[in-house]
Amino acid sequence: xxxxxxxxxxxxxxxxxxxxxxxxxxxxxxxxxxxxxxxxxxxxxxxxxxxxxxxxxxxxxxxxxxxxxxxxxxxxxxxxxxxxxxxxxxx
Numbered sequence: 096x097x098x099x100x101x102x103x104x105x106x107x108x109x110x111x112x113x114x115x116x117x118x119x120x121x122x123x124x125x126x127x128x129x130x131x132x133x134x135x136x137x138x139x140x141x142x143x144x145x146x147x148x149x150x151x152x153x154x155x156x157x158x159x160x161x162x163x164x165x166x167x168x169x170x171x172x173x174x175x176x177x178x179x180x181x182x183x184x185x186x
Contacts, residue, residue, distance in 0.1 A: 110180050114143055115150035117182040126158070127179030128172055140179075141172070 114124045124143040129136060141158040144166065148155040156169035 110177050111150055111152075111156075113180050113182065114156065115146050117184075118143065118146050120184075122185060123183045125179070125181040125183075126169070126177055127181065128175040129178040130175045138178070139172070139175070141169070143169070 110126075114126070117124045125140055126143060127138060127140050129138045131137070140161050142161065144157045144159050146156050150156070153170035153173055154168055157166060158169050158171075159166055160171075
């Protein structure tokens, strides 16, 4: 699976690696998902709160869900395609 971030295309593993690096630098990370349901494309965004373990699987990431503010594992959205990794770099 590939995903786009700006003008760069990242593999799934690269997305997680990018998120881990940004979090280590104390930069906020937003993950954008996209999927097709009932004849329409849908999207959703979450904020990564932290990474635990080696950061190689969805279970290693804790997120804050933009939909309802719940804290949960990123694995909750397994099966959805990661389309964006947005890193807000501090000045």
